[in-house]
Amino acid sequence: MSVGYDDNVFQTPTHGGSVPTQKVQVLETAGSPAGSVQVLVPSGDPNIPDSVQTVQVPAVAPKFRTVTIPGVPEAQRTASWITRTDAKWDVQFANRRTLFTFDLGGGLDYYWNRPGKKQDYTGNVSLVYLRKLTGRLQFTAEADASYQSQPDFSQPNQPTSGNLGSYLSANAKADVSYRLTPRFSTVTSVSYNSVLYQDAGPNVDNYASTTFGTELRYLFSPRLTLLGELRYSSDAHDNSAALDTASYYALIGGELSLSRRFTASLRLGESVQKFSSSGDSDSTPYVEATLNYRIAQQTILSWNGRYGYEEAGTPNTRTIVARSGLQLTQIFTPRFQGVLSVNFLRNTSTTTSDVADTVSEGSADGSTATAAASTHSVTTESVQDTLDTSLGFYYTLDRHWSLNLTYSYTMVSGPATTFDYYRQRLFLGASYQF
Numbered sequence: 170m171s172v173g174y175d176d177n178v179f180q181t182p183t184h185g186g187s188v189p190t191q192k193v194q195v196l197e198t199a200g201s202p203a204g205s206v207q208v209l210v211p212s213g214d215p216n217i218p219d220s221v222q223t224v225q226v227p228a229v230a231p232k233f234r235t236v237t238i239p240g241v242p243e244a245q246r247t248a249s250w251i252t253r254t255d256a257k258w259d260v261q262f263a264n265r266r267t268l269f270t271f272d273l274g275g276g277l278d279y280y281w282n283r284p285g286k287k288q289d290y291t292g293n294v295s296l297v298y299l300r301k302l303t304g305r306l307q308f309t310a311e312a313d314a315s316y317q318s319q320p321d322f323s324q325p326n327q328p329t330s331g332n333l334g335s336y337l338s339a340n341a342k343a344d345v346s347y348r349l350t351p352r353f354s355t356v357t358s359v360s361y362n363s364v365l366y367q368d369a370g371p372n373v374d375n376y377a378s379t380t381f382g383t384e385l386r387y388l389f390s391p392r393l394t395l396l397g398e399l400r401y402s403s404d405a406h407d408n409s410a411a412l413d414t415a416s417y418y419a420l421i422g423g424e425l426s427l428s429r430r431f432t433a434s435l436r437l438g439e440s441v442q443k444f445s446s447s448g449d450s451d452s453t454p455y456v457e458a459t460l461n462y463r464i465a466q467q468t469i470l471s472w473n474g475r476y477g478y479e480e481a482g483t484p485n486t487r488t489i490v491a492r493s494g495l496q497l498t499q500i501f502t503p504r505f506q507g508v509l510s511v512n513f514l515r516n517t518s519t520t521t522s523d524v525a526d527t528v529s530e531g532s533a534d535g536s537t538a539t540a541a542a543s544t545h546s547v548t549t550e551s552v553q554d555t556l557d558t559s560l561g562f563y564y565t566l567d568r569h570w571s572l573n574l575t576y577s578y579t580m581v582s583g584p585a586t587t588f589d590y591y592r593q594r595l596f597l598g599a600s601y602q603f
Contacts, residue, residue, distance in 0.1 A: 171598020190240035200231030249282035551584030
């Protein structure tokens with residue numbers, strides 16, 4: 170259980186848009202200009218004909234009334250105290266040929282001062298299974314799923330806003346590795362990733378991606394493994410076929426292990442994305458990199474980076490995201506440690522749309538005109554930067570009880586100043602392990 174404080178529960182923009190109060194003059198009675206009218210004046214005598222006289226009519230001013238249209242003020246930040254409770258259960262099993270881990274958790278966040286819905290439910294499940302079938306053949310499977318309402322900036326293709334409601338994120342991967350020779354081996358894999366929204370609608374759509382890959386590995390030296398990989402990914406949406414894409418990857422890279430303290434991996438190449446409905450395709454460089462380094466006996470540094478296409482959510486829009494994630498763990502004493510995490514994202518979205526042009530043309534005799542319409546493509550680009558950091562301290566009292574203090578700061582900039590916001594959260598908690 171922990172108690173915390175969130176100073177921006179709705180991710181309200183720092184400089185949000187507003188509409189001022191306006192006063193509008195509305196016409197009640199139309200006026201009329203000054204003028205003259207001819208009036209038939211009876212003579213009163215049957216023997217004398219009636220006469221026509223001109224009478225001057227004065228101008229009548231129009232009448233207006235003032236109507237006040239209320240403005241829309243800039244949205245204000247909403248802060249709230251939070252009570253968080255969660256429970257977790259895990260099991261591990263291992264022998265010389267098999268490894269199995271299973272984790273299950275669930276929790277509740279209660280926002281004391283948040284208008285509307287005050288509860289956010291969370292849940293997660295994950296497992297890893299590894300089986301060494303023969304001396305050359307190995308099977309690995311891993312899966313995880315999480316139910317939450319807050320964005321997770323460390324994972325690709327995830328929502329970046331907490332205002333979309335709760336969602337279920339699921340990931341699964343299975344691969345078979347086979348050693349052809351002492352130096353050559355292959356890895357064939359299939360993976361599945363999806364995001365299912367609890368309240369899917371016009372602005373959010375369920376998303377699923379299936380990826381097939383095959384990798385050839387060459388043990389160049391005891392410290393360096395070279396590799397080449399091909400992937401095919403199919404992305405599908407429940408309610409919008411215009412968002413469906415197919416992607417192809419051709420990658421080369423390697424894995425480096427300089428010592429027990431330093432390991433690194435790199436995959437780079439080209440990816441081609443094609444929209445299934447329109448057939449439009451485009452390509453971009455693709456990069457994956459990881460690094461793990463034990464700086465000292467009690468200091469561990471981990472870094473990962475990724476550059477490539479991610480879920481756009483809009484037809485004819487390609488989103489390229491550059492990700493960088495850093496985690497620094499410092500073990501001060503056997504009972505006390507601190508963890509610093511930093512995630513940076515640069516989201517560049519390019520949208521191509523057709524705009525109609527209207528050209529007027531005169532007819533041969535010049536008396537009429539016709540309109541001929543043509544279209545041209547217009548490309549717009551928007552950039553959004555996200556910085557998400559967290560700092561946590563964990564202290565173990567005894568074999569059952571431990572304390573934790575965590576602070577997180579999130580800042581989003583762009584694509585316009587009216588979208589910029591920052592958010593801070595602070596939690597103090599205790600846990601009991603059976």
